Structure formats: C-alpha cells, structure tokens
Amino acid sequence: MNELLSKLIADWQLLHSIELVATVLAIAYVLLALKQSIWCWPAALLSTLLFTHVMWDSALLSDALLHLYYAGMALYGWWRWQQLKQQPGQAHTVFEWAWQRHLLLISLTAMGGLALGYLMANYTRADFAYLDAQTTAFSLVATWLVAKKLLSNWLYWVVIDAVSIFIYAQKHLYFLTGLFMLYTIIAVVGYFAWRSHYQLQLTLHSKTL
Structure with a gap:
C-alpha cells in the first residue's frame, strides 16, 4: 500500500x-x-x-x-x-490583409465553431459548449495567422484570451485564469509592437517609390 x-x-x-x-x-x-x-x-x-x-x-x-x-x-x-x-x-517583415478578407475568415471560423459547439452541446457533457468551441476554432486560425506573420493575429488572441479568462474563472480554474490574463496583456503589447514595425515598413516602402 x-x-x-x-x-x-x-x-x-x-x-x-x-x-x-x-x-x-x-x-x-x-x-x-x-x-x-x-x-x-x-x-x-x-x-x-x-x-x-x-x-x-x-x-x-x-x-x-x-x-x-x-x-x-x-x-x-x-x-x-x-x-x-x-x-x-524579409526576416522581420510583418504582413496584413484587407478587412474584407478578415471578415470572411471570421465568418467561416464562427460557422465552424457553431458546428463544433452543436456537437459538444448535444453529444457530450461539455460546459460552455458553444463558447468553448468558438475559442477552440479561433485558436486554430490565430495560430496559423502567427505563422503567416499577420499583424492582426494579436487582435484575434486578445479576444480569444479574454473569453478564455471568463470561462476559466467560471470553472474556478484560477491558475489558468491568471495565465490567460497575462496572455491578454502580452497580446495587446504584441499588437502595438508589430503595428509600429508594420507602419515603419510602409513608411520605408513609400520612400523607395
């Protein structure tokens, strides 16, 4: 024993x-x-x-x-x-898409999240089935956007992390709540850091034209 x-x-x-x-x-x-x-x-x-x-x-x-x-x-x-x-x-080049492309991506991802949420709500005992499914779907997409070095990836993460804070707090997972609060702050800082770099790129590009 x-x-x-x-x-x-x-x-x-x-x-x-x-x-x-x-x-x-x-x-x-x-x-x-x-x-x-x-x-x-x-x-x-x-x-x-x-x-x-x-x-x-x-x-x-x-x-x-x-x-x-x-x-x-x-x-x-x-x-x-x-x-x-x-x-x-190109080593530190930051990219960005037009808002229309983001709108399409968000719409498709949200529909995928709804489908996953339906499965979780009806066939499992998942809590916050639809909300958790949306954070999962958007996390998949946001990770891909980081790999593409897209400026807006940080805005996706701000929303994902903020929603995750709510979910984890409701489930009394306080360590994860604190961790995602830190993630949210880093995502905000990351967005402004990358945006500053992106704007510098645009300025340098315009001067070379």
Missing part, C-alpha cells in the same frame, strides 16, 4: 512538473513571438508536446489532439519564418 501511494504521489508530482515546464515554455513562445524571434517556434513545439502528454494522461483527448495540431503549426511556423529569413530584407 505504501509503495502504491508513493508511486501515485511521484506520478502526480511528475505530471505537474511537466505542466509547469510546458507553461513556462508557452509564455516564452508568446514573448519570443512578440520580438519576432524564430526561436518562438521551438519553444512552442516543446510546450505543445509536453501539454499533449499532460492532456492525454488526464484523459482530455480532444485537448491532446488540439495540442498535436499546435505542434504541427510550430513546425510550419519555423519553416515559414525560416523561408522569410532567407529572403533579403
């Missing part, structure tokens, strides 16, 4: 140690992305792989699959930013 109890305690400590390391790496990813450092992607990859292990071990299989997607996007983001780095003057 004592051996079993010791093993359970050791397993619990290991799982939460992995969770802590994954969280630190996730914060490092966001901060490095803010600085447009390509090293944000290795941090993201390690974080998502560790979170995949935590979610799988906790029987949160949908979250585990979501983090596997994030791992794939980390590899894509590294490749995409590496391609830009190899092009003269």
Whole structure:
C-alpha cells in the first residue's frame, strides 16, 4: 500500500512538473513571438508536446489532439519564418490583409465553431459548449495567422484570451485564469509592437517609390 501511494504521489508530482515546464515554455513562445524571434517556434513545439502528454494522461483527448495540431503549426511556423529569413530584407517583415478578407475568415471560423459547439452541446457533457468551441476554432486560425506573420493575429488572441479568462474563472480554474490574463496583456503589447514595425515598413516602402 505504501509503495502504491508513493508511486501515485511521484506520478502526480511528475505530471505537474511537466505542466509547469510546458507553461513556462508557452509564455516564452508568446514573448519570443512578440520580438519576432524564430526561436518562438521551438519553444512552442516543446510546450505543445509536453501539454499533449499532460492532456492525454488526464484523459482530455480532444485537448491532446488540439495540442498535436499546435505542434504541427510550430513546425510550419519555423519553416515559414525560416523561408522569410532567407529572403533579403524579409526576416522581420510583418504582413496584413484587407478587412474584407478578415471578415470572411471570421465568418467561416464562427460557422465552424457553431458546428463544433452543436456537437459538444448535444453529444457530450461539455460546459460552455458553444463558447468553448468558438475559442477552440479561433485558436486554430490565430495560430496559423502567427505563422503567416499577420499583424492582426494579436487582435484575434486578445479576444480569444479574454473569453478564455471568463470561462476559466467560471470553472474556478484560477491558475489558468491568471495565465490567460497575462496572455491578454502580452497580446495587446504584441499588437502595438508589430503595428509600429508594420507602419515603419510602409513608411520605408513609400520612400523607395
């Protein structure tokens, strides 16, 4: 009995140690992305792989699959930013789309979120089924926008993180609530940092014409 109890305690400590390391790496990813450092992607990859292990071990299989997607996007983001780095003057280039394209993307993503929410509401015991489905759908899209180095990705994350704060607070998950409050602040800072860089790009481009 004592051996079993010791093993359970050791397993619990290991799982939460992995969770802590994954969280630190996730914060490092966001901060490095803010600085447009390509090293944000290795941090993201390690974080998502560790979170995949935590979610799988906790029987949160949908979250585990979501983090596997994030791992794939980390590899894509590294490749995409590496391609830009190899092009003269493109290493720190920030891109942006017209508002019409964003409106189309938001509409399609929202419809996908509604479909997922319907499945969660009618076939599972999920809480906040529709709201949580929307944050999931938009998180998938926003991660892709980071890899594309699109300025507006930060605005997507501001909304996603703010909604996540509400969900986690309602579920009394105070550590995650605090973490996403930090994410929201970083997303706001990231938007203004990237926008300043984007505006400088436009100024330099206009001077060369």
